[in-house]
Amino acid sequence: MNAQRKYPPAPEEMTFEPKVLVVGGGASGILSAEKAAELGLSVVLIEKTEELGGKAAQLSFLYQSNLSPSQWLKDKISSLEKNNKVTIYTNSQLEKVNGQVGNFKVTLNIEGKKEEMDIGAIIMATGMDLSSKMPAQVEKGAGSFLSQMEFEKQFTQLASGDSKTFVLVVKEDDFLIGCINALKYSKKLKEANHNVYVFFDEMKVSEEGTEKLYHQVREEGVTFIRGTNNLKIGQEEGKFSLTTIDPQLPVKLAKELVINFDYYIFNEDLLPGADTGKLAEILRVNLGPGGFFQEDNYHTEPVYSNRQGIYFVGACRMPDLLHNVQEQAGAAVNSIYQLSVADVKELMEKTPLIDVIKCAYCLTCYRSCPWNAIDLLYEIEGAAWDGAPYLHPLACQKCGCCVAECPNRAISFPGYTDEDMQKEFKKIGGKV
Ligand code: SF4
Ligand code: SF4
Known part of the structure; x- marks a missing residue:
């Protein structure tokens, strides 16, 4: 018996609401909103804080790009604000989602007031959190020890002036971003005539251009030393030093290497955003083993969730570079468009x-x-x-x-x- 045809809506009654909800107003949310509006879809962009920009607003410069992140963001935000296809709500959050792709019924909390709306598809672009742990031997707050993000914020000031020695430490449990940051800092610091040492466990150079950059900065005098487990930090009369033994040398030849440094820059732990679990429950989507939105879905359908019409773009599923995030936004929006015109x-x-x-x-x-x-x-x-x-x-x-x-x-x-x-x-x- 062909019963299903009797009770659900007839095909002609099933419409696709041409409106996309983008959750998160950082770079990935902004790029997603821009792409969706380009394809003629209406966009509602919500951001939980009082302004758009996210973590990208704190960057000093981008990998392989001369764009100023703050200027880039300013231009993008201003163009979104002028776009009559896009409605932006700050201080707003997603509270409830019912229904299915094409006709999600969402409840938003917009500056404390609840509002319900019909939405065709949802793009999650809620980003990630960073956790910086000071090296064990150092008292918290010592001004010479900075996480990569803290360093980014003060880069111009710290990289100016007389030649100094910077130690960049990239621990193994990082998702590529720590290595790329170390390479981009090395290049800029060398251009400003500083001494640079990079300690790493695994140098990940899978991203386009990173291997070339790695060789380039080595040739320019950046010293790369493998192994971050046996680094000993010393302090004498206000000066810091780092002692290690080069693990590449045979035991008989191994000797202590002592580096006096001015700044020690370490990579943060990259964590899923604090709301990720709660949002996954609201959306009825899966989380990956690291607690990000389905980060283990990387090689097959990166931006897709286990629910049709719900997509993940940017660091909420896995930290990534801006040009990759741009591609993810394009992939999500193309998929939404195809669903909106499906037979x-x-x-x-x-x-x-x-x-x-x-x-x-x-x-x-x-x-x-x-x-x-x-x-x-x-x-x-x-x-x-x-x-x-x-x-x-x-x-x-x-x-x-x-x-x-x-x-x-x-x-x-x-x-x-x-x-x-x-x-x-x-x-x-x-x-x-
Ligand atoms: S609810 Fe689903 S699984 Fe259970 S009898 Fe009906 S069709 Fe089958
Ligand atoms: S996706 Fe698979 S399990 Fe779910 S309704 Fe369709 S056929 Fe059934």
Whole structure:
């Protein structure tokens, strides 16, 4: 029985609200909003603090770009503010999400007031948090010890004046960004005639141009030393020194290396934003093992979530460089656009069907759908119970999990119902 067609909305009744909610007003949110508006979609951009910009506003310069981050942001924000497709709310947060792709019903808290709106798709661009731990031997607050972000904020001031010695330490448990920062600082510091030592565990040069930059700064006199575990910091008459043994040398040749330094710059731990868990519950999306939004989804579909119509852009899923974030924003918006023009009738013809007479309303399918694509509808004519599940054609990925899990065999792919299979079986002489 083709029951599903009787009770859910007819294909022509299923519309896609051409409005995108972007959550987070940092660089990734700004780029996402800009891309969506370019494609003609209306955009609501919400930011929980009182101004747009996020962490990018604290950067001094960008990797492989002469753009000034503050000027870049200023220009982008001003152009978004003038764009009549984009509405910006600061001091605002996402509180509730119901419905499915095309017609999410979201509740926002806008400066303390609740507002509900219909949204076609959601782009999460909530960024990450940083945690800086001072090296164990140093008392907190010593002005010579700075995390990379603290260093960025004071870069111009610290890099000016007489030649000084900078030690850059990049610990292994970093996601590429610490290495790239160390390389970009090395280049700028060398240009300003300073001495630079980089201590690292693994130098990650997978990003385009990083290997070349690594060789370039080495040739310009930056010293790279592998190993960050045995660094000993000493202090005498207000001067700091770093002692280590080069782990690359054979034991017999190994001797202590002592570097007197003016500044010690270390990479922060990169953490998921404080609200990530709460937002994942509101959105019914998965978190990755590190607590970011699905960071383990990197190599297949980086910006996709396990729910159609919800996307992750930028550091909320994994810290990344600005040009990559730009591509992610483009990928998310293109996917939204394709969904907005999808042929729902054609999709319905491929979506599994529920026989509401057979359905015992046990909700096994609802719980087992990995894409959270099943809604519950009530007062269904002909249904054995008050309600029945509804497989949303845009949200459903046609994976068949619900078909396999239904204990009453009430779900089947079109053309593969028990009756269809019996007919086929009879055609080849089988007896049923
Ligand atoms: S698993 Fe089957 S019986 Fe249970 S609610 Fe879903 S369709 Fe109905
Ligand atoms: S086919 Fe897969 S994606 Fe579609 S409703 Fe069933 S379990 Fe969910």
